Amino acid sequence: MDKVKSRLRQERWAKVFMQISGIIITGSLFLIIGSILFKGLPYLSWEMVSQSPKGGFYLGKSGGVLNAIIGSLYLAGLSTLIASIIGIPISLFLHNYIHPKSFIARLLKLFFDVLFGIPAIVYGAIAFSIMVALGIRASLLGGVITISLLTIPIVVRTLDELLSSIPTDLKQVSSSLGATRWESAKLMLKYIKPGLFTAILLAFGRAIGDVAGVMLTTGFSDNIPKYLDEPAATLPLAIFFQLSSPIPEVQGRAYASALILTLLILIIVLCTHFLSLKQKKHKL
Structure with missing residues (x-):
């Protein structure tokens, strides 16, 4: 009886801690979004999203952040495209051309896990060294190189989890019918198609919100x-520079820029959630 009471007590405490954690996390989320809405909504206007900065914009004069919006989309789109072109074949190689539980496969997965956890500023420093060696100046191309390095591990590890969830029977059936490894790989990609787009959207979301990697x-x-050889503004950098200003008008625009970025991320999250639900229904 004492053991049963002890377990019930532990379960009640665990439930309380989980509820408190959920309240703290949810409250923090609403606090962040509420602060951005409260401080940024009064400064959000059509001018903010339809015009580039004009003379004296960072001193409180007219203009918008269209250059940063377009620059962020260019940067995130190109880097995600490169990460997908490189990451998808790597994931297929790990599952179709070598045994998933072999030493090489486990070593490569560990390698990408480490890359996944490396801070963005480290990727920025590495990319900056590559740019100096190749004679590339700070530009959109430099940012694409940096963010591509950052997002390749995201694509690889996300797809690795998706490919691992494919039923073994499906793989065996394709092999028993005489399908080549490439034909099996195409079948696997078709099976995880919604999840594949989810992985790409996750990489895009990480790319569009990064600031440390592109600062250098x-x-x-x-x-x-x-x-590609021209410098480019991004929304995170625009927010950083505007918040650094002592002028209240410019600081308010920084929160409006953060609101625009939040809306873009929200759209990506909703698309990812929709595709995840579609993937689950597809499995059923």
């Missing part, structure tokens, strides 16, 4: 970049 490599410009 992308530069900053009030113009919308037309070529």
